[in-house]
Amino acid sequence: MATLPPSLAIGPHCLNSGATELSKLSFVTRYLCKSKMGQSLQRIDVGRKLFSGEVAQNVMQSRYWNLDLRCFAASRVSVEQTEQIFTSTQVDELKKLSTYLFRTEIGGQVKVLVRKRSVNHVVDIEVSSLQLSGDESQLVLSGGVHRSDHDIKNRIIETPFIAKSSSELALELEFEAKEAPFYFSFLLKAPSGANSSGSEIRTHRKTNFCVPIGFNQGYPAPLGLSFSTDGSMNFAVYSRNAESLVLCLYDDTASEKPALELDLDPFVNRTGDIWHASIEGSWTFVRYGYRCKGYTDAFNAERVLLDPYARIIGSSIPNHHESGLLLKHLGRLCKEPAFDWSGDVCPNLPMEKLVVYRLNVLHFTEDKSSKLPADVVGTFAGVTEKVQHLKDLGVNAVLLEPIFTFDEQKGPYFPCHFFSPTNLYGPSNGSVSAINSIKEMVKNLHANGMEVLLEVVFTHTAEGGGLQGLDDLSYYYRNRVQDLERRNALNCNYPVVQRMILDSLRHWVTEFHIDGFCFINASCLLRGFYGEHLSRPPLIEAIAFDPLLSKTKIIADCWYPHDMMPKEIRFPHWKKWAEMNTKFCTDIRNFLRGEGALSSLATRLCGSGDIFSDGRGPAFSFNYIAKNFGLPLVDLVSFSKAEIASELSWNCGVEGPTNKTAVLERRLKQIRNFLFILFISLGVPVLNMGDECGQSSGGSLSYGSRKLLDWNAMTTGFGIQTTQFISFLSSLRMRRSDLLQKRSFLKEENIEWYGSDQSPPGWEDPSCKFLAMTLKADKEENQLSSEASRLKGDLLIAINAADKAEIIILPPPPEGLAWRRLVDTALPYPGFFSADGKAVLEQMMGLFAYEMKSLSCTLFEARADGS
Secondary structure, eight states: OEEOOGGGOOOOOOOOOOOOOOOSOOOOOOOOOBOTTSSOBOOOOOOOOOOOSSOOOOOOOOGGGOOOOOOEEOOOOOOOOOOOOOOHHHHHHHHTOEEEEEEBTTSOEEEEEEEEETTEEEEEEEEESOOOSSOGGGOEEEEEEEOBTTBOOOOOEEEEOEESSSSEEEEEEEEOGGGOSEEEEEEEEOOTTSSTTOSEEOBTTSSOEEEEESSBOOOSOSSEEEEOTTSOEEEEEEOSSOSEEEEEEESSTTOSSOSEEEEEOTTTSEETTEEEEEEOTTSOOOEEEEEEEOSSTTOOTTOBBOOTTOSSBOOOOTTTTTTTBSSSOOEESSOOOOOOOTTOOOOOOOGGGOOEEEEOHHHHHOSGGGOOOTTTTTSHHHHHHTHHHHHHHTOOEEEEOOOBSBOTTTOTTSBSOSSSBOGGGSGGGOHHHHHHHHHHHHHHHHHTTOEEEEEEOOSBOOTTSTTTTTOHHHHBOTTTOHHHHHTTBBOTTSHHHHHHHHHHHHHHHHHHOOOEEEEETGGGGGBOTTSOBOSSOHHHHHHHHOTTGGGSEEEEEOEETTTTEEOOOOOOOTTTEEEEEHHHHHHHHHHHTTOOOHHHHHHHHTTOHHHHTTTSOGGGEEEESOOSSSOOHHHHTTOOOGGGGGGOOOOTTSSSSOOOHHHHHHHHHHHHHHHHHHHHSSSEEEEETTTTTTOOOTTOOOGGGOOOOOGGGGGSHHHHHHHHHHHHHHHHHHHTHHHHSOSSOOOGGGEEEEOTTSSOOOTTOTTOOEEEEEEOOOHHHHHTOOSGGGOOOOEEEEEEOSSSOEEEEEOOOOTTOEEEEEEETTSOTTTTEEEEEEEOOEEETTEEEEEEOSSEEEEEEEEOTTO
């Protein structure tokens, strides 16, 4: 090609907006779209109204756009149909070629090819079949470049085309790599009077011809940040109602303002409702975010938003309120760190075998009494260091309070993000270290036979973060349900939100090897687009039948952090969903304070058939007495003032702390009773952090009143005996799994109910506070065992919630076996429980009687002599 004479040279001009000069940058673009008319490839018509009427004049000279821009004339060549063999180098060059094909408003085509020459970007423009009546050789290109409204780089380019043939014109432009990325927008100027529509020719959409230079259109999937094999980075984010979207890139972790902003073109960088772009990995940017513009008040074009799918969250931004950032965090431009999962085996425990311990990662070890190093306390590594304590309790599953990035003022139940652990739980509050730390924790717990379950909150976000500003009409209940709108409730069954939740859950299973999830505020997952209750909510059904998620533990918890109260609701389950059993908690609390009915107690002991007999079973009932909201276990027996009446607590005679021996003994018995019933009932027992050592909130229901776990309390008399009692109960459940760890309900012939004197229980007597039950061992299973030491005898459980003693008459034990007392919560430590048990003496021929103190529970087991 011959260079045009100097008279046609074009000077570089732009508006000086103070942007930082970018160097050592090169981009590869691939913008091809298959034509519906045939096998040829063509670009969808795109354009941008950068210029209207006459091209802007008097633009200022800028040192940031010192371009080596040249125009070339194309020599005529003859075209013959021949077979051509391409070398690997030529194939690579073709892969770097981007082709765009436009239709003009007066007929004809404009073909734009963007390619690389060394490190520079070359733009070839070919015009063909234009219906011009004048001199075609006078056709002039008039255009400019831009990035975003915040970073406008208008440089006026006006140059004539060179005739390539009788019906084709051509033009070549070259841009230096340091100028990219940007959009090149242009129109054609025909000779005066050449056509009826005027001297300016645009696309058939009446827009300017527009192509990206130095960056790629990208792909709409997967959402978030992804990396191609060639190292390029693809950005994709959903926003249906945004008019435009700006990709903000930061080159410094401490910078408040982006180093580069790219205003994504709705014709080039949007597929459906997903905005996308791609840049090469050679750039030195370290963080990214988005600015969204729209016609409603929900959009704030000045705020930089976190990518909902960001896998790694960057460090906080200084003065983020002043700089317009809605969140303290931005996505980091790096791959997730590699981790060695070799040797990791998920325990995959049957649900009925679980013993769960709920904990808050920060509170678990942050207290100095944990005696851990400063960079370990309050982190995932701290949980790893205390794994022996969990083993001592007999725990085989850890339930972590929400660990997503959250509003630090309101706590972990108000998340801002769903794909990464909060940096607070990593060493030195680092994002990458937090990811590695949780993976180390999971691997260590798996090696010790423990599963890791996560509490997750997908029904709402924090008020000052989350997804606000990205597309509120899609993500939230905006202008639909006033109560839900006020609480920043997510529209969980809206397709894009449902997809995000499913993607998040799969991410935690595949990348972090999480074994299950407990869904907080699960009742709101049943709401439709307009807040209506759905009998078959798509999200719940999708999780139940997802090939990956259906193999994990999925648990519904209808507690709502906004009103701190659980909601009772019939939850659709498809025989896959388990539930946190609120009725178990309320009925056991009521009975032990002397107000519950025998029938309610019996129902809870046998696995809550009123809830789980619909195709599931007792293993789907996650039973608890105390949770991380409301009163801790020790406060349930210490406070009962009017303000906490909803807790169904009883102070045992004195409100708050006391030195009265009788009250303290009563409280100790009640704590033992709660733990005993929790472990002896069918279902999965869920312990709460600190209940094993008497952690108190001072009678406050506020989540913020929860204190750090005091490890010194583990060495007190109460801490030692309670920890040992829990360990004994865990071992008992495992040893007598035939009766206490059932996936299905016990048969009627395996249960026998009676009062203290062997008479039927007083089911209809509200004043009756005594209930005994015999769980009969399976005779068929015992017949298969030839050794007497392996014979499993019956269990007799008696509960006395009355304020008086009862003489219980034990039924005759099975032939060859004798009754042994394993538990009596009224006895002093260490004799109130025993793995070996103490023989119950026969009062007279065939009569076995035992005196139960007031407010106590007992357990007897029929055993062979010497077993």
